[in-house]
Amino acid sequence: xxxxxxxxxxxxxxxxxxxxxxxxxxxxxxxxxxxxxxxxxxxxxxxxxxxxxxxxxxxxxxxxxxxxxxxxxxxxxxxxxxxxxxxxxxxxxxxxxxxxxxxxxxxxxxxxxxxxxxxxxxx
Numbered sequence: 001x002x003x004x005x006x007x008x009x010x011x012x013x014x015x016x017x018x019x020x021x022x023x024x025x026x027x028x029x030x031x032x033x034x035x036x037x038x039x040x041x042x043x044x045x046x047x048x049x050x051x052x053x054x055x056x057x058x059x060x061x062x063x064x065x066x067x068x069x070x071x072x073x074x075x076x077x078x079x080x081x082x083x084x085x086x087x088x089x090x091x092x093x094x095x096x097x098x099x100x101x102x103x104x105x106x107x108x109x110x111x112x113x114x115x116x117x118x119x120x121x122x123x
Contacts, residue, residue: 006078007080007091010080010089010091012024012025013033034057037050037053042059054072055070055071056073057069057071060083062111062116063120067086068083069081069082075097076095076099077092077095077096078092078094079091079106079107081110088118090114092109092110
């Protein structure tokens with residue numbers, strides 16, 4: 001998918017399954033998808049990670065802002081990050097296929113460089 005396609009998918013879920021006034025996905029499914037079905041100790045954050053229906057979730061704290069990060073994680077860095085509290089969606093695309101141990105992966109860039117700028121602009 002292109003970055004634009006990933007963003008459309010993200011917006012569809014951000015808007016509870018509604019696209020341009022038409023309900024494409026039942027809103028209850030979106031809410032269920034974004035709710036924790038299983039939890040396990042986090043490798044990336046303090047606390048527990050969780051998994052819903054095709055979405056990963058974890059507690060996040062960036063730039064003095066605490067929120068739940070929700071993410072659709074694809075192979076190689078094709079990701080959609082949702083921060084519903086701050087009304088932010090970030091899409092990343094990269095070519096790190098089958099390389100799950102990249103130190104400066106798209107999330108590291110988002111967390112350490114991009115996200116602090118976004119939050120500072122919202123103040």
